[in-house]
Amino acid sequence: MFTTRPTLQGTFGMVSTTHWLASQSAMAVLEEDGNAYDAAVAAGFVLHVVEPHLNGPAGEVPILLAPAGGAVQVLCGQGPAPAGASIAHYRSLGLDAVPGTGPLAAAVPGAFDAWMVLLRDHGTRSLAEVLKYAIGYAADGHPPVENVGAAVTAVRELFEKEWPTSAAVYLPDGRPPRAGDLFRNPALAATWRRLVTEAEAEAQSDADAEAKGGVGAAGSAGGARSRRVREIEAARRIWREGFIADALIRQSGRPTLDTSGSAHVGTLTHADLAAFHAHYEAPATYDWNGWTLCKAGPWSQGPSLLQQLALLPGPDELPAPGSTEYVHLLIEGCKLAMADREAWYGDATDVPLAALLSPEYSAARRTLIGERASYELRPGSPDGRAPRLCAAATAGIADGYAMGTPQPGVGEPTVARDGRTRGDTCHLDVVDRWGNMVAATPSGGWLQSNPVVPELGFPLGTRLQMTWLEPGLPASLTPGRRPRTTLTPSLALCDGVPVLAFGTPGGDQQDQWQLHFFLGVALREQVRGTLDLQGAIDAPHWHNDSFTSSFFPRGMRPGSVTVEDRIGADVIDGLRARGHHVTVGGPWSEGRLCAVARDPRTGILSAAANPRGMQGYAVGR
Numbered sequence: 001m002f003t004t005r006p007t008l009q010g011t012f013g014m015v016s017t018t019h020w021l022a023s024q025s026a027m028a029v030l031e032e033d034g035n036a037y038d039a040a041v042a043a044g045f046v047l048h049v050v051e052p053h054l055n056g057p058a059g060e061v062p063i064l065l066a067p068a069g070g071a072v073q074v075l076c077g078q079g080p081a082p083a084g085a086s087i088a089h090y091r092s093l094g095l096d097a098v099p100g101t102g103p104l105a106a107a108v109p110g111a112f113d114a115w116m117v118l119l120r121d122h123g124t125r126s127l128a129e130v131l132k133y134a135i136g137y138a139a140d141g142h143p144p145v146e147n148v149g150a151a152v153t154a155v156r157e158l159f160e161k162e163w164p165t166s167a168a169v170y171l172p173d174g175r176p177p178r179a180g181d182l183f184r185n186p187a188l189a190a191t192w193r194r195l196v197t198e199a200e201a202e203a204q205s206d207a208d209a210e211a212k213g214g215v216g217a218a219g220s221a222g223g224a225r226s227r228r229v230r231e232i233e234a235a236r237r238i239w240r241e242g243f244i245a246d247a248l249i250r251q252s253g254r255p256t257l258d259t260s261g262s263a264h265v266g267t268l269t270h271a272d273l274a275a276f277h278a279h280y281e282a283p284a285t286y287d288w289n290g291w292t293l294c295k296a297g298p299w300s301q302g303p304s305l306l307q308q309l310a311l312l313p314g315p316d317e318l319p320a321p322g323s324t325e326y327v328h329l330l331i332e333g334c335k336l337a338m339a340d341r342e343a344w345y346g347d348a349t350d351v352p353l354a355a356l357l358s359p360e361y362s363a364a365r366r367t368l369i370g371e372r373a374s375y376e377l378r379p380g381s382p383d384g385r386a387p388r389l390c391a392a393a394t395a396g397i398a399d400g401y402a403m404g405t406p407q408p409g410v411g412e413p414t415v416a417r418d419g420r421t422r423g424d425t426c427h428l429d430v431v432d433r434w435g436n437m438v439a440a441t442p443s444g445g446w447l448q449s450n451p452v453v454p455e456l457g458f459p460l461g462t463r464l465q466m467t468w469l470e471p472g473l474p475a476s477l478t479p480g481r482r483p484r485t486t487l488t489p490s491l492a493l494c495d496g497v498p499v500l501a502f503g504t505p506g507g508d509q510q511d512q513w514q515l516h517f518f519l520g521v522a523l524r525e526q527v528r529g530t531l532d533l534q535g536a537i538d539a540p541h542w543h544n545d546s547f548t549s550s551f552f553p554r555g556m557r558p559g560s561v562t563v564e565d566r567i568g569a570d571v572i573d574g575l576r577a578r579g580h581h582v583t584v585g586g587p588w589s590e591g592r593l594c595a596v597a598r599d600p601r602t603g604i605l606s607a608a609a610n611p612r613g614m615q616g617y618a619v620g621r
Helices: 020-031 036-050 087-092 111-122 127-140 148-153 156-160 165-168 186-212 221-241 243-252 269-276 303-310 322-346 359-366 391-403 507-523 533-538 571-578
Strands: 008-009 013-017 061-068 073-077 279-281 286-287 292-295 427-430 437-440 491-494 497-503 560-564 583-584 596-597 603-609 617-620
Touching: 008 013, 008 617, 013 020, 013 156, 013 596, 013 603, 020 036, 020 127, 020 427, 036 111, 036 127, 036 186, 036 427, 036 437, 061 111, 061 491, 061 497, 073 111, 073 148, 087 165, 127 186, 127 221, 148 156, 148 491, 156 165, 186 221, 186 243, 221 243, 221 269, 243 269, 269 507, 286 571, 292 533, 303 322, 303 359, 303 507, 322 507, 322 571, 391 437, 427 497, 427 596, 427 603, 437 491, 437 497, 491 507, 497 507, 533 596, 533 603, 560 571, 571 583
Parallel strands: 560 583
Antiparallel strands: 008 603, 013 427, 013 617, 061 073, 061 437, 073 279, 286 292, 292 491, 427 437, 491 497, 497 596, 596 603, 603 617
16 A cells, blocks of 8 residues: 555664654664663653653653563653642632643653653663753754644743743744744753753762772772662652752742633642652553553553453454444444543552453443444443443533534644643654664643743643542542543554554544554554554544543543544445544544564564654654
């Protein structure tokens, strides 16, 4: 089939990210003998600079990693709700929902610490070596993509009237960043330079003190590694307890106009920052037709992709890919999985994940998929337990399709002049010549989500908007618990060996587009001896909004389906005949997938990136 680009192949290293500068920075790290994890950290910090409307250092990132010869792990960079972020506190402010912007919506920042833990435990490069690319683009400038300027333009009035620290960074000379110009963020560059300087000094001081005590050998390879680890640990401490922590807490305490229409202060404290540490978890997994798909646990929406796979009939029983029957089947299965997400997923110990993925439960749920589009939110009863839905979901069912008109899923946030946003995300995948593989989906800390912290050059996040101010729900706002996130990178094993890392931005749409991609890879013939990654990315995609949105103002559109027009008039007509409310988007309006792969038989590496949005690129050799 025709593809927009080739699936890249090589044996040295492959990178795919949502921005070409991040991809090439990661590749530069590989060329300097860094590994996949060094490269991923460098790319992650570059994405903070070049896609500030989609992610930032005070946001969050789930990371899936498959060390060569080791087991797949999840590194959780999702911070919890602060200790003071209780339902009672928000209700006392007269709120019935967590605002979509402002410090009240800020969880404990998690991204920075996750990147540092990845670098410490699996990388080989120093803090300065991985940060130099981000520092260079922030200090010397980079040509911004058009969507940065569009996001700033949409909130210009808010910045000028209410968030002057953001105007100082994103309205230089009184105008938004423009494609073709150089855009700089000197405050951010200064933050990372100071961090590196202080971390190096602290690490050297510790090493000197240790040497005086007669411990260690400063000139040995082990001593060099120890200094590297010391620098990273010092950087983590500075983030949690030093000048960065001080600035974040000051910002949280500044009254800020948010989507409620009032100014509020946040709940974040020094104790919250000091207590957070990124940590490892075992992945949630599901076996399908020789593949094992690995996702983060039900504190993310990741298991919804596993449930969608479990709801499918056997590969030999699937309708022809791309047909009306195929698209209808995937849409209806997605509705059932996302209904279970709403009823059961959250940061809790009693999520019945094994039951949700069991063959018996999946078989019973599969019988609910009929020939017509469903307009109901239908969670199941795993282990006989009764589901409980939030009030917004119940209202959404009652209001039906009148909730609103679906929009093409271009993957960029929509931003209104009053500061309301639907946040979006970045993604990166890396595989190196040793077989190390990583997939990460950084998000949050968007430039339009909170005012820029003037001393630092970046804002706080707003992930708490995904929680409910109703007690007793899996995703209720609870101090110390992680908000259920939409961020959901993927790793896939074939016959038990890591083969494929992939993911996409897109909020609630991520595990819809990833299912289409994964099936496109798993069911399609190989190209030149490797997986047809680019063909699966370029194929027409779609999404539905028949469940409660994770983002403020939390609407839902039962029966909605949004498709790329390339899907074909016959499929569009067929879906409408089955009762779907179809919105036809542009030919390249759905999905922003990235992917890398490794053939364990030959060691051949491959990569592909999404052409939609005109900024995602794969590189490698």
